[in-house]
Amino acid sequence: MGDKKVHADQKYIDGLAQNNSFIVQAIYDKFVPKVINYIRQNSGDSDRAQDVVQEVLVTIFNQAKDKGFQLTCPFDAYFFLLCKRRWLNELKKSSNKKVTINEETVSTSEPVQEMVFETEIFDEKQTLFDEIFTQLGKACKELLAKTFQIKSMEEVAKALGVSYAYARKKKSLCIGQLTKMAQESPQFAKIKSLY
Numbered sequence: 001m002g003d004k005k006v007h008a009d010q011k012y013i014d015g016l017a018q019n020n021s022f023i024v025q026a027i028y029d030k031f032v033p034k035v036i037n038y039i040r041q042n043s044g045d046s047d048r049a050q051d052v053v054q055e056v057l058v059t060i061f062n063q064a065k066d067k068g069f070q071l072t073c074p075f076d077a078y079f080f081l082l083c084k085r086r087w088l089n090e091l092k093k094s095s096n097k098k099v100t101i102n103e104e105t106v107s108t109s110e111p112v113q114e115m116v117f118e119t120e121i122f123d124e125k126q127t128l129f130d131e132i133f134t135q136l137g138k139a140c141k142e143l144l145a146k147t148f149q150i151k152s153m154e155e156v157a158k159a160l161g162v163s164y165a166y167a168r169k170k171k172s173l174c175i176g177q178l179t180k181m182a183q184e185s186p187q188f189a190k191i192k193s194l195y
Contacts, residue, residue: 004111009075016057017064027057031076035083043091052090056082059123066122073111081116124191132181140174147171 015023032053039049056079063069071078133141146156157167182188 004070004072007071007073007075009073009078010071012075012079013060013064013069013071016061017069019061024057027075027079031079034076034080038080038084039087042087044087048090049087052083052086056086059119059126062126063119063122066126069119071115073115077112078115078119081112082119085116085120121191124187128182128185128187128191129178131187132178132185135181136174136178139170140177143167143170144174144178 012023012027014020016027035053036046036049039052040046044052059082060069060079133144136144143156143160146159147153150156150159153167153171154164156171157164160167162170
């Protein structure tokens with residue numbers, strides 16, 4: 001995606017990453033009503049629709065913060081398709097309900113599909129990381145959490161009251177443990193198969 005032109009709607013991604021209340025309100029005013037309407041027409045209600053919107057916005061926020069996400073398609077189509085797919089996945093999981101889907105014409109151009117796929121992969125990885133991170137021991141969690149907040153290992157060591165050499169060695173061991181746990185997870189195989 002490196003050679004593709006960044007879309008003018010990148011302002012919505014940047015606004016979310018910066019937690020800009022004006023941009024967030026613009027997203028709610030311009031794009032959310034369409035999502036709520038879609039979910040209400042497809043076996044949902046306004047509360048669940050709001051939940052889906054929140055989950056998708058958090059995913060986009062995390063991706064924008066983590067990777068400097070570059071939007072190459074209209075935000076409207078990208079956001080709507082992400083919400084729609086999340087809702088359809090929820091309906092599949094709770095398939096004990098009768099599901100009626102009212103399809104409407106939605107732009108499913110290749111750039112939109114590609115952007116949605118990239119975001120869904122990011123979300124799967126983030127979910128796996130969060131799940132495995134909670135399984136680490138207290139010392140590893142504390143050390144890695146500090147390294148996420150503080151970039152300098154010298155400062156991390158000082159904050160934890162340990163030597164620099166110990167902090168570096170322990171970080172390496174903790175990351176190794178985290179990686180091993182991730183690779184042994186069935187979820188990892190699923191994510192890897194999507195590439």
